[in-house]
Amino acid sequence: MKINGIDYHVTIQSKKQEAETLVFLHGFTGSSSSWLEVLNYFPSHNLICIDIIGHGKTESPLDPSRYEMKQVIKDIITILDKLNLDQVNMIGYSMGGRLALSVAASYPNRIKRLILESSSPGLDDPLQRASRKKADLQLATDITNHGIVEFVNKWENIPLFESQRLLPAEKQEKIRQQRLKNSPVGLANSLIGMGTGTQPSVWGELSQLSIPVLLLCGEWDEKFCDIAIKMNNLLQISVKKQINFAGHAIHVEQPQFFGKIVNEFLINNDIFE
Numbered sequence: 001m002k003i004n005g006i007d008y009h010v011t012i013q014s015k016k017q018e019a020e021t022l023v024f025l026h027g028f029t030g031s032s033s034s035w036l037e038v039l040n041y042f043p044s045h046n047l048i049c050i051d052i053i054g055h056g057k058t059e060s061p062l063d064p065s066r067y068e069m070k071q072v073i074k075d076i077i078t079i080l081d082k083l084n085l086d087q088v089n090m091i092g093y094s095m096g097g098r099l100a101l102s103v104a105a106s107y108p109n110r111i112k113r114l115i116l117e118s119s120s121p122g123l124d125d126p127l128q129r130a131s132r133k134k135a136d137l138q139l140a141t142d143i144t145n146h147g148i149v150e151f152v153n154k155w156e157n158i159p160l161f162e163s164q165r166l167l168p169a170e171k172q173e174k175i176r177q178q179r180l181k182n183s184p185v186g187l188a189n190s191l192i193g194m195g196t197g198t199q200p201s202v203w204g205e206l207s208q209l210s211i212p213v214l215l216l217c218g219e220w221d222e223k224f225c226d227i228a229i230k231m232n233n234l235l236q237i238s239v240k241k242q243i244n245f246a247g248h249a250i251h252v253e254q255p256q257f258f259g260k261i262v263n264e265f266l267i268n269n270d271i272f273e
């Protein structure tokens with residue numbers, strides 16, 4: 001799809017015209033293929049998986065400003081408009097969760113239910129923002145200077161993904177190969193344009209959101225479980241679920257439980273009672 005001048009890759013599984021739609025937004029270094037293992041857990045929904053700008057088969061423009069959160073929010077809404085979708089359910093993981101939450105904060109009438117997996121609303125503290133922005137810029141420079149293979153070698157060994165070493169070797173290799181397919185320019189510019197240090201914080205908008213929100217975190221991912229607790233205290237209608245035997249990427253490490261709990265959230269109206 002040509003979206004605001006950018007070629008976007010969008011995968012659609014349409015089941016019933018009258019069915020609700022669930023939109024998936026992957027994490028940094030991911031793509032729409034990152035969700036393949038969990039899609040079968042949503043038999044009642046039409047499914048849309050989007051390769052976020054700079055990732056997968058979506059275009060990777062050279063201008064970092066094209067990756068700014070406000071621009072990518074506009075892209076997501078334009079995709080929904082082109083598909084004639086007035087309102088959707090949306091799930092986002094990590095970077096995709098920051099994007100999904102930002103979409104909901106900017107266009108709350110377009111989101112029916114929101115699922116945030118290992119996600120944050122950004123950084124409120126100016127010093128933390130400046131420090132993270134500097135770190136993201138350095139990482140972007142490393143990707144540009146040293147290439148995708150050296151970056152992935154380092155990225156897959158950061159503490160955030162330590163629990164993924166428990167996965168079968170075949171699954172680890174599949175994740176690695178998917179990461180290697182990304183564009184160095186796309187990954188670098190994603191860090192510069194929509195990294196945690198650059199994106200506008202939406203902490204202040206949480207109390208104004210009146211849509212149901214499911215917050216998921218893995219028990220081994222203490223940082224994002226703490227963030228989920230804080231978000232849960234601010235949101236009007238939300239529930240936090242901590243998933244056992246999982247780290248940051250719950251849908252990868254515990255796909256069956258992930259699919260079950262998200263599907264229950266989507267089809268049950270009494271989850272908050």
